Amino acid sequence: MPDAPRLDRQVCFALYSASRAATAVYRPLLEELGLTYPQYLVMLVLWENEPRGVRELGEELGLDSGTLSPLLKRLEALGLVERRRSAEDERRVAVHLTGAGKALSSKASGVPQHLAAAAGLSPSELDQLRETLGKLTAALHGSL
Template sequence: MTDELALDRQVCFALYSASRAATAAYRPLLEDLGLTYPQYLVMLTLWERDGRGVREICAELGLDTGTLSPLLKRLEGLGLIERRRLSTDERRVEIHLTATGAALRGRAQDIPRRLAGSTGMSESELAALREALVRVTHALQDSTRN
């Protein structure tokens, strides 16, 4: 008989463990850039498209403004981003890369490849895993909204 409550049978624990392991694997790669993992995620959103609103970054990363604001302050202190209030609506703030922040992208270019190499998985296996995780995420988000 299988124990359905055994820790090693829990999808949630496998996801949690994988997330912690991935974050730990990123740490030394990101130290060279002077970034933490959450800061790296913010930079990824801006390297994808500069000039995003704070709310847009929050939505993209699944963060609240209370979590994002300190990340933005630190990135601004590092000279990687700047905050600009919209002239059309002073309540809204857009985040823009500085020249230093934009240039950092080049130094980060090989991080995905290096992390992928650490997994021992093929490109197709990693792509399938990412797609499965996206499906799980969307399904769980949809189920909590209902």
């Protein structure tokens, strides 16, 4: 069947495989920090700028509240974040880093460099890849 789709020619499978491989490289580093990969992503967003609203976090990470709420509960149980209701609007909940959450940032600073080294790509190649994946993501979201 010459026209049959082939797994090795599927962009979706290449993305899936690369994502799983990157997560596997991160796993031991994140275990040392006491974080899962999704928890690490939440912490990255908060380290960039906090506090963040729960809705804002979900939008930035592409997570619905059913996925994000348990993540935040676990991070709160670890003593890394604190959720606070807004005094102006009790429907809004902001996520703040605790002292321990802020301190974890310096311990996590080497994680991206470890992935870059494992990937064997130059910084410019990684930047180009990230830009291409960003374009792909935006285009695919736009096609929905």
